[in-house]
Amino acid sequence: MPxxxxxxxxxxxxxxxxxxxxxxxxxxxxxxxxxxALQIVLGIAGALILHAQFRGRDFLRGIALxxxxxxxxxxxFTWRWLMNDMYGVIPYAxxxxxxxxxxxxxxxxxxxxxxxxxxxxWTFFPFVCVNVLARLQTISPRLFEAAKVDGASAIQQxxxxxxxxLRNVLLIVILLRGIWMFTKFDVPWLLGFGAGSGEGxxxxxxxxxxxxxxxxxxxxxxxxxxxxxxxTLAGVTIYFxxxxxxxxx
Amino acid sequence: MLAQKRVEPGTKVHMRFWVPNVGKWGLRLGLFLYCxxxxxxxxxxxxxxxxxxxxxxxTWVPHTISFTAYEKLFKExxxxxxxxxxxxxxxxxxxxxxxxxxxxxxSLTRYRYGGRxxxxxxxxxxxxxxxxxxxxxxxxxxxxxGLTNSRLGVSLSYISFSxxxxxxxxxxxxxxLPVEIEHAAWIxxxxxxxxxxxxxxxxxxxxxxxxxxxxxxxxxNDFLFxxxxxxxxxxxxxxxxxxxxxxxxxxxxxxxxxxxxxxTIPAVIFxxxxxxxLIQGWGAGGVKE
Numbered sequence: 001m002p003x004x005x006x007x008x009x010x011x012x013x014x015x016x017x018x019x020x021x022x023x024x025x026x027x028x029x030x031x032x033x034x035x036x037a038l039q040i041v042l043g044i045a046g047a048l049i050l051h052a053q054f055r056g057r058d059f060l061r062g063i064a065l066x067x068x069x070x071x072x073x074x075x076x077f078t079w080r081w082l083m084n085d086m087y088g089v090i091p092y093a094x095x096x097x098x099x100x101x102x103x104x105x106x107x108x109x110x111x112x113x114x115x116x117x118x119x120x121x122w123t124f125f126p127f128v129c130v131n132v133l134a135r136l137q138t139i140s141p142r143l144f145e146a147a148k149v150d151g152a153s154a155i156q157q158x159x160x161x162x163x164x165x166l167r168n169v170l171l172i173v174i175l176l177r178g179i180w181m182f183t184k185f186d187v188p189w190l191l192g193f194g195a196g197s198g199e200g201x202x203x204x205x206x207x208x209x210x211x212x213x214x215x216x217x218x219x220x221x222x223x224x225x226x227x228x229x230x231x232t233l234a235g236v237t238i239y240f241x242x243x244x245x246x247x248x249x
Numbered sequence: 250m251l252a253q254k255r256v257e258p259g260t261k262v263h264m265r266f267w268v269p270n271v272g273k274w275g276l277r278l279g280l281f282l283y284c285x286x287x288x289x290x291x292x293x294x295x296x297x298x299x300x301x302x303x304x305x306x307x308t309w310v311p312h313t314i315s316f317t318a319y320e321k322l323f324k325e326x327x328x329x330x331x332x333x334x335x336x337x338x339x340x341x342x343x344x345x346x347x348x349x350x351x352x353x354x355x356s357l358t359r360y361r362y363g364g365r366x367x368x369x370x371x372x373x374x375x376x377x378x379x380x381x382x383x384x385x386x387x388x389x390x391x392x393x394x395g396l397t398n399s400r401l402g403v404s405l406s407y408i409s410f411s412x413x414x415x416x417x418x419x420x421x422x423x424x425x426l427p428v429e430i431e432h433a434a435w436i437x438x439x440x441x442x443x444x445x446x447x448x449x450x451x452x453x454x455x456x457x458x459x460x461x462x463x464x465x466x467x468x469x470n471d472f473l474f475x476x477x478x479x480x481x482x483x484x485x486x487x488x489x490x491x492x493x494x495x496x497x498x499x500x501x502x503x504x505x506x507x508x509x510x511x512x513t514i515p516a517v518i519f520x521x522x523x524x525x526x527l528i529q530g531w532g533a534g535g536v537k538e
Contacts, residue, residue, distance in 0.1 A: 049276050060277060062521055066284050069520045071470040073488040074509040077495075078291045081502055089290060089307045096306075122287065176377070183379030186472040190492060205381040212385050213477060221385045229382045236377070 011223035020207065028203040032182040035120040039177055042121060043128020051136045068126035076190045079119040083107060109200035116191055116201050128173050135169040171243050179232055185209055204228050295506035302503050318503035328508065330483050331490035338400050338486060339468035342407040346415045346464045347457060354419035355445055369420060375413035380473055388477050398481050406478065407468040415460045422456030423449065462520065469516065487512050
């Protein structure tokens with residue numbers, strides 16, 4: 001067993017002054033906000049697409065869940081290969097289409113965050129999609145018929161009928177995805193630390209893991225875990241104050 | 250969904266029908282491509298020859314098909330060992346979660362005792378606990394309990410964080426099943442357990458299937474717990490084993506893509522077969538009719 005000694009609050013004081021801690025907090029926040037927002041947008045879009053009746057709808061619904069079913073590590077490797085600076089097909093396609101402002105090496109420290117967000121959105125948007133779709137299917141069509149009779153356009157129908165009906169589902173889904181993105185370990189770790197350039201995505205969970213299992217300091221790791229927990233709890237509390245649930249349960 | 254175009258006098262009538270439809274099908278195709286292209290690329294990359302794999306510009310459809318990556322995967326790596334480990338661990342965890350979850354959900358919905366609602370809310374809270382927060386104390390605990398480097402230890406850790414969600418979903422399902430059916434069975438002489446087994450569970454099958462899929466996938470895909478708790482090579486699970494492939498001297502992308510295909514195929518087949526139940530199961534957790 002490793003030697004254990006009482007440190008009091010020393011670990012926390014250290015972290016407060018630690019630039020890498022604040023950097024990882026910042027990265028975690030950026031990652032959370034960006035990937036959650038995009039997952040929600042894409043998930044709702046996907047749900048709307050899958051809501052209408054059309055031939056092959058059930059098939060497409062199954063396909064839409066594929067990214068979520070793919071094991072995370074596989075998704076990460078596949079995207080690493082897709083974005084490979086020399087042989088990756090996506091940088092190649094962007095090049096051929098002459099899209100301006102694209103970085104040369106997506107997986108380098110400065111731009112790897114974009115890849116992280118991209119692949120997280122791809123992998124996790126089906127969760128939003130399925131939950132929103134399930135709710136969409138229970139909205140009474142009469143609401144839409146009445147609105148159409150009153151002359152509402154499709155966009156108006158979306159804003160004034162669909163979104164309010166989706167409010168409770170979205171609140172829960174946004175909360176869950178937010179928590180999970182903030183505390184995600186394996187995606188940033190496997191993307192960035194399997195092979196270098198990891199500092200660009202050293203989020204809080206990754207930093208926690210490094211202290212606990214790479215530097216082998218359980219105390220520091222525990223302190224960081226507590227901080228992550230505290231931040232998550234704070235976030236959830238603020239969230240519930242800002243968006244009280246019209247309770248359905 | 251898209252706004253209807255107003256028909257001006259003289260416009261061909263079929264325009265009004267044709268344009269929005271192209272848009273809709275375009276969106277559907279877009280969704281399809283978005284979800285499948287990375288997987289297509291993975292499969293294609295696994296069957297390209299090494300020279301073609303590193304061709305520039307990259308080829309969209311392979312010119313030659315070669316299975317050497319798969320040969321290497323099975324002959325030169327411990328892929329099957331990892332595969333078996335993953336199956337055993339995930340299967341055990343799923344089975345135990347279903348058994349315990351069903352019993353717990355049944356208890357929460359069919360018996361009366363104080364604190365039932367509090368337990369349910371607590372379950373939701375436990376579900377939101379992200380693994381990274383649990384891993385440090387869990388590892389210390391597993392270490393002193395001798396559960397490191399054991400498949401049982403990993404299984405138990407998966408059970409610990411899948412069970413709350415399982416109970417939550419199953420509870421929602423059981424709640425929606427009318428008690429009268431069981432009462433009718435009791436009148437006919439069935440015991441409680443028979444009622445649970447022969448009536449409630451078959452009716453709740455979508456929820457049970459959805460829960461087992463979710464639990465299995467969480468266990469199958471996990472990296473953090475498997476890598477922290479197991480360091481002996483022949484006990485490693487697939488995610489950990491495949492990650493090791495990246496740490497060889499030369500990164501063999503064809504091999505990695507082949508491994509990806511082999512790991513994804515079971516998940517996809519499994520999932521396609523029960524997809525209907527999954528959407529039903531997920532829907533029931535948050536929506537009341």
